Amino acid sequence: MTGVGMEATLAIAERVERFVRDEVVPYERDPRRDHHDCPTDEMVAEMRRKARAAGVLTPHILADGRHLSQRETxxxxxxxxxxxxxxxxxxxAAPDEGNMYLLGKVGSAEIKQKFLAPLVKGEARSAFFMTEPASEGGAGSDPSMMQTRCHLDGNHWVINGRKAFITGAQGAQVGIVMAKADEGACMFLVDLPDPAIRIDSIPNTIDSSMPGGHAVVTIDNLRVPADQMLGQAGEGFQYAQIRLAPARLSHCMRWLGACVRAHEIATDYANRRQAFGKALIDHEGVGFMLAENLIDLKQAELMIDWCADVLDTGALGTAESSMAKVAVSEALMRIADRCVQVMGGTGLTSDTIVEQVFREIRAFRIYDGPTEVHKWSLAKKIKRDWKVAQA
Structure with a gap:
């Protein structure tokens, strides 16, 4: 992946940072929220109009369709x-960013025109239907447990099953649905809403940054035109792997930025707040927490850069993205926790974004694979590599 070069990328990044700090931050006080405190689609559309005017809408995908390299992204x-x-x-944002990446990589010209273009323009939201209810023995961290089934009926595929924790399903216009056929896993593009996809519930979760929440849905005889399958029957897991590592890393990138901001807020508080005759930062216990934040922020940044560099070689980066996801999510959790602690009671309130960042990072340690699943996967790789070395 060649990208556009660091000079051009830094210019894009600086425009984005100015826009977010000057135009987006004031919306953090905007009351237009749903029952789960997620921003409404009206509010998102308003912000995107401003982003489009400022030239920072979908900034990682250029006007000619080229994608920034992972390091640039x-x-x-x-x-x-x-x-x-x-x-x-x-x-x-997720899941749109990952879905755009996948469709840009493997979508046919027709799929790109019909499904990718509205996403890149910021005119539609999407959802990725893979996870299934644990209570029903469905697929979660182990996708091979997938119970949603599909079969060919004439020139359509018919899909039946249940899905859970489907981010953004409510209000999405584009769906990517995974199901299992006799040939293996399949992946389909779907127009939403569709009466055959019923939202059963949207549970309240610890995070609140993603419109549409994380829905539980039933898929009842969904009919999808055969030309809206990605690739061929049985290739679904192959395409999921193309999406997987970059999407993991994108989460790391975005939440790194959130923790940079939380650290800024905690630092400002520690320098202004007085206790026991001096500023909080002059108390070693507080100053050392902020110092540890700096160390973790830099380590997270370097881990992201290293993994991005691997992906930019064209490698799948499965093991590398697992290592990055574990290292970065755990480091960011420490940072968010320290920021709350430094700010004391104020850190527990919604007066700043610090408490939200804490909640969001806690959720990040679960989605895209819990820490323990990635460690288990890495341990399996260690064993495989050892066996090869003994041969």
Whole structure:
């Protein structure tokens, strides 16, 4: 992936940062929220109109369709993450960013025109239907447990099953649905809403940055034209792998930006707040927490850069993205926790975004694979590599 070069990328990143700090941050006080405190589609559309006018809408995909390299994307997405609303405003949020990447890589010309173009323009939201209810023995961290089935009927595929934790399903216009046929896993593009996809519930979750929440849905005899399958029957997991590592890393990029901002807020508080005759930062226990934040922020940044560099060689980067996801999510959790602690009671309130960042990072340790699943996967790789070395 060649990208546009660091000089041009830094210029894009600087424009994005100015926009997020000047235009998006004030929306953090906007009351237009749903029952789960997620921004409404009206509010998102308003922010995106401003982003489009400022030239920072979908900034990681250029007007000619070229995608920034992963290293370049990291610089830009971290800037969008400086506010929890930044990725929504700039159209770099999950799951849309990962879905755009996948469709740009493997979608046919027709699929790109029909499904990708509205996403890149910020005119539609999308959802990725893979996870299934754990209570029913469905697929979660182990996608091979997938129970949603599909079969060919004439020139349509018919899909039946249940899905859970489908981010953004409510209000999405584009769906990517995974199901299993006799040939193996399949992946389909679907127009939404569709009466055959019923939202059963949207549970309240600890995070609140993604419109549409994380829905539980039933898919009942959904008919999808055969030409809206990605690739061939049985290739679904192959395409999921193309999406997987970059999407993991994109989460790291965005939440790094959020923790940079949380650290800024905690630092300002510690320098202004007086206790026991001096500023909080002059108390070693507080100053050392902020110092540890700097160390973790830099380590997270370097881990992202290293993994991005691997992906830019064209490698799948499965192991590398697992390592990055574990290292970065755990480091960011430490940072968010320290920021709350430094600010004391104020850190527990919605007076700043610090408490939200804490909640969002806690959720990040679960989605795109819990820490323990990635460690288990890496341990399996260690064993495989050892066996090869003994042969």
């Amino acid at each position: 990291a610089l830009v997405l971290a800037r969008t993450g400086l506010s929890p609303l930044g990725p929504l405003a700039c159209n770099t």
